[in-house]
Amino acid sequence: MLFLMKPANALLDAVPLARAPGTSLHRQLFVVLRDEIVRGVYATGLLPKEETLCERFGVSRITVRRALADLATQGLVERRHGRGTFVREDHLPQARAWPSLTLIDSLRKTATDTQVQVLRVEQAEPPLEVAALLQIEPGDKAVHALRLRSIDGIPVMLTDAWVPVNLGRRVNATSLRKQALYEILLAQGVKFGRVVQEITAEVSDPVRARLMQTEVGMPLLKIVRVIHDLGARPVQYISVTLTPERSRMLMDIPGETVNTLSTGQFVHQVPSAGAAAGR
The missing domain is CATH 1.10.10.10 (Winged helix-like DNA-binding domain superfamily/Winged helix DNA-binding domain)
Structure with missing residues (x-):
């Protein structure tokens, strides 16, 4: 045919x-x-x-x-x-800037260009996925920090971060109003190494819609980063939620790394034919 x-x-x-x-x-x-x-x-x-x-x-x-x-x-x-x-x-569409910053420079620029509101800091048991990525034993706690970053009163980033307890002793609401989380980690001697990043989308629920000043059901950009130290130990899990009308993600991939996972990989989760037929 x-x-x-x-x-x-x-x-x-x-x-x-x-x-x-x-x-x-x-x-x-x-x-x-x-x-x-x-x-x-x-x-x-x-x-x-x-x-x-x-x-x-x-x-x-x-x-x-x-x-x-x-x-x-x-x-x-x-x-x-x-x-x-x-x-x-x-x-109206604006001229697009080219990415030119290292990870630390990018984090520093975000901290400088935005105003932070600390919504929650606590020691809590992380979700199973977060615990696995941070190599935390089930039932153990981690330091959890939820922050909202704005520019001139307009929300641009909702960050949900987890760090192991031994690295989060200095993390509290007062310290996070003065320093970004990455600065607190660097001050303890942590040196960033490998970063694993995932970019997805999600629908805004009532809580995110209120915080990000958007509507329930509108699409949001979600970026998850797991940052490791030079010894390949995970030191931070952070989920960043953005609204696509205010923010975008820029990447600049060097030619020598074009055939590595630095360029990213498409991962699909499609229901099997049997599962789809059973709906």
């Missing part, structure tokens, strides 16, 4: 929005347009005309206007009478 691939442009043709339980059409359109604004699709700042959006998504003009009104309420666009809908200037 011969299978013919559709032309690439055919795969990108307009696809009508589908009615789904619990999700209105204007909400779906709002989410799609919001994502396109964040990704810089509208580089000139001008959104398509209402009739163009109606044709592209197969919706009524009322649906389009409700979605545009929600975007305006969020401060993403502004309606100009007789001219159309424009992305607000502070949401």
